Amino acid sequence: MSNTTRYDVTDWPVGDAFDDVGHVLNDMIAHLKRRQEEGAPGGGKPGAVIHIPPGDYRLRTQVVIDVSFLRIEGAGHGFASSSIRFNVPETQWGRLHELWPGGSRILVDLPRGDGPDVEPTDGAAFVIARDGEPRLSAIEFVGFCIDGLHFEPDGSELHPENTYTNGKTGIYAATANDSVRVNGMGFVYLEHALVMHHADALSIHDNFIAECGSCVELRGWGQASKITDNLIGAGFAGHSIYAENHGGLLVSANNVFPRGASSVHLRGVTRSSVTANRLHSFSPGMVVLDGASAENLVAANHFLRDQEPWTPFIGIGNGRDDEYGLLRVEGDGNSLIANHFSAVVAAEDVRPTGAKPVIIRIVSGTGNYVASTHVVARDRRGQARDDCFAAQVDALLSARAADDLPVIAVLVDSASVRNTVLDAGTVAQLAVDTAANAVRPTPEVGA
Amino acid sequence: MSNTTRYDVTDWPVGDAFDDVGHVLNDMIAHLKRRQEEGAPGGGKPGAVIHIPPGDYRLRTQVVIDVSFLRIEGAGHGFASSSIRFNVPETQWGRLHELWPGGSRILVDLPRGDGPDVEPTDGAAFVIARDGEPRLSAIEFVGFCIDGLHFEPDGSELHPENTYTNGKTGIYAATANDSVRVNGMGFVYLEHALVMHHADALSIHDNFIAECGSCVELRGWGQASKITDNLIGAGFAGHSIYAENHGGLLVSANNVFPRGASSVHLRGVTRSSVTANRLHSFSPGMVVLDGASAENLVAANHFLRDQEPWTPFIGIGNGRDDEYGLLRVEGDGNSLIANHFSAVVAAEDVRPTGAKPVIIRIVSGTGNYVASTHVVARDRRGQARDDCFAAQVDALLSARAADDLPVIAVLVDSASVRNTVLDAGTVAQLAVDTAANAVRPTPEVGA
């Protein structure tokens, strides 16, 4: 066994993967590092693949990955909705075919960090960290499920399992890294699914990340990464996709569903792309570019903002009122082109009362360019507030015959000047100072 | 063996996978379900992965998947063109290196349903179906080939192998399902490749689905799914990508080639996206939004409509004339932005004779928004009608020097009003009532 580069958690002589897969994985990594010390002919240190067959593996020990070229691979993303199940009375669980997520499933069973000594990595199932050089490279997470199991009371009136908080993180990269891949994974019921610091050329592709407090967080700084083709949906107070101080990030072809406080939040991000995504939220602030985010392209995205249809969460939101903007910009030189917005809000639910919801709001900065934007806004009436899947779909489909809702398509605050707004709203839908910005309203019938 | 979660069809003690892989797969599923009854510590039911090594596996028994967290995985999508081979005289087959598709290949050998008792699932190699709750979750099909083997006479003069009909389906989901994945698969010579009812958060990604009657059909209703990054091409009477009553669907980065009657057909679909696709068809009706499809975004797609170059199919089409529209809308509030259209039709082949082909046609509904649309139309002359690959490419490349063909870039029927059409055609190319719609023609030289 000592020369293999293929490990399997179910046949490792140390530990019991079903009882504590973290202990087993750490032992494998230690073994791999000892083997790497010998090196391959030519001086390479090729790494390994660790297989996690389908099964339930409790993780009681945090895994620390401080070696490059390690792939951890399962055979099933295993997502199943814990949120739906936890909102079924427990007395009825007996009639359910399954109670829990499946696949190659890691059950994160770590103590919650508390008190003054809490570290950011506490509660993380997998930590990527190494001092010295070079950066860790080519670590891959493929095809397994990380399940946080339960949420916990947050002091609110929410049922504990609906709080999206439990101090648990799926994967936490603490030090600089290069060419990491997260692919085909499932994440569920974690407060933070994926937190990556200092990432270069990261690929987060084709994952299922849902029912987590926050889903993807690129922190610190980083460059040239991609978040593509994922199914993502965070909790009401968290981020679906967040990045800070990144350059050259590509966020494309994701289907981001509720209920994240934001769908895509870029802070201090420049020269990046948010293109061809489908975005759905129950709150304003779907896409936020702030912290002097500059020269980004937001193009060919579909935005749907409607209202929470599910009883346990009705009235819970991100606290932003409807003048916040569905797409909000604080920064220079951004391009917002060829996006579609559907806003479906009951007129009586608009806040502040009597206000017109704002679709695009440019708060500060100069030289932003808005073009070819289409806004459809409906007064949400007669939509079922029911909890089943069929009713959810019906909600998505049913509002099309509702009355129009008056909105501000583009609001440019007075602190922002020299923007260009073309074909993004009729005269009545624009709140833009034409003495300070270049404006061409969308033509109207007979005009 | 009884505790493994990894199965291999070639070493299972029951049945003979080469003779009837369906029998073997059903026995494995039964085994898995018995094992799940015991459950894992903690109550989970983790599922399994079933491996199908490269090989030819006849399927004489339909596989019924009524368990979550099952991945069926092969090691090769195995696509090869049966259409080309079947149109080579059989006397010449001896000179061919291969005759059939390969990879991990399922040969679907099921009896065709007939008569009054035929069920929709008849002829389906894989059926996903379970009553009760919760919905089936996280079923995955990865990396194998489903081959329908032969098409059958359809009463027309077509060679039987060119009819695209045989009553066979690759995968048929009959009941509600969540987070299913179809990834890296090959489908060939099936009347229906993939029929999914009531899908939530489905991912159909990076597959090769060609030479099938219809390729992807999302039926019933569903939400929040994605069809991304596939190579797809249906038969002349079928759908390449079809969805009905879906909300929040993302269709992005697909390369859809002929000859489907439609490239993307959305019926009763709302708040969905068709973005960044490359679409190629031999007929009008490439993208159809009907059945009150509303508030969808069709953006940054490339449309090419030219004519059937291959002898066996010349004259066979979807029966739509050139006034049908390449992109046709019946519905409200859709956005059609930043698309390119190339139409290459011999002037003498335009139907009705003497008509101008219509590129975008809005038949009914209100509030649709068309902007930044570029149409290039050529009279197809001198293009080789030959059958080899090189000639096909030549056809794609050669028409660029041909004469312009007059077209209607946008036609809005009188039943549709309050649409906005901006920079989508010159005055002469627009057939839009400016008293009922907002119109800004594309500027012209010297105007």
Next chain:
Amino acid sequence: MSNTTRYDVTDWPVGDAFDDVGHVLNDMIAHLKRRQEEGAPGGGKPGAVIHIPPGDYRLRTQVVIDVSFLRIEGAGHGFASSSIRFNVPETQWGRLHELWPGGSRILVDLPRGDGPDVEPTDGAAFVIARDGEPRLSAIEFVGFCIDGLHFEPDGSELHPENTYTNGKTGIYAATANDSVRVNGMGFVYLEHALVMHHADALSIHDNFIAECGSCVELRGWGQASKITDNLIGAGFAGHSIYAENHGGLLVSANNVFPRGASSVHLRGVTRSSVTANRLHSFSPGMVVLDGASAENLVAANHFLRDQEPWTPFIGIGNGRDDEYGLLRVEGDGNSLIANHFSAVVAAEDVRPTGAKPVIIRIVSGTGNYVASTHVVARDRRGQARDDCFAAQVDALLSARAADDLPVIAVLVDSASVRNTVLDAGTVAQLAVDTAANAVRPTPEVGA
């Protein structure tokens, strides 16, 4: 062993994979072909999968793949930056955790072709070639690393390891092929990573192709392929993505980083798409459509052109001056819509001295359509020229506060007429003959 379709390079009785994996792979292919001669019941020839576990495998013999349905699969793309390591003084290598790329790594150790007898396939690790019919189908490369090890002196003053030349190619397809897949691979330090002739329905998806002279080259002719969702960056004189005489190509959702002489170069390519990519370059000519490339769509891309920040390469570029255009078109009927351009060049570095950099240049052809284009240009001042990762990110982020740099947003040469340019630059930024082209300048404040 004779009936298996699963091979593993580490347990094959012939050869030593660690010493020469090419010899082992060729022997496996020969074995597979002998087995295929028997055929499966029904006449199929299903192919095989060859596993390459993580490890360092020297390749001293070129692998020739002349059989369909072969998947070669590793368990790690293994990318690590050789460029960074080679630019660390060798005396300091001892402090580095790793020196070489890893994963399932092929060390290409082939003699360099020289003299009059050099063949294009010389120096290629994997050659795909077969005479006769049908075309090779469904060959798959998945999840391993091809490492060219070293670059070689090129006669310049560059350090040999920085020349991007060594006569080595990763994968070279010489004959027509169908439905080939390259997925999850790593390529590093090859003069040519991937050269594919005569490809039909090729998929190059989710790879890491960097520090290679050229990355993706589709040569000869081909159709209906996709290059999607890759991380790509070529050398200063090479191509990141190049295609010639292709129709219906989809280039989407790639993150293309420096330093390629071009990011995407299409020659004689028609009816193809370049959409939703993030493109970064240190030189003009980022996207070039030439050789009569026609009717292509370039939409929703983010272009960033700034300047080489890394000491070893400062002053090395593609030789094009700033009037060449970041997006350059020689051809008819192309659509350039909804793109963002950031140009960050120190005013004193602009060439010719005193010129205004050109963003979009249409050199020849007719009927091109440019719309909704946003250009942000900055005078690059005070940007750190340092070599570490943090400094690179800082360079990406820091220039946002710099002064504006005057540019020509669109230049149409007099040889090109009847183009349409809408909302792509202010009057002062356009160099377009309005007597020969249709022009609507971007509106300005107060205009």
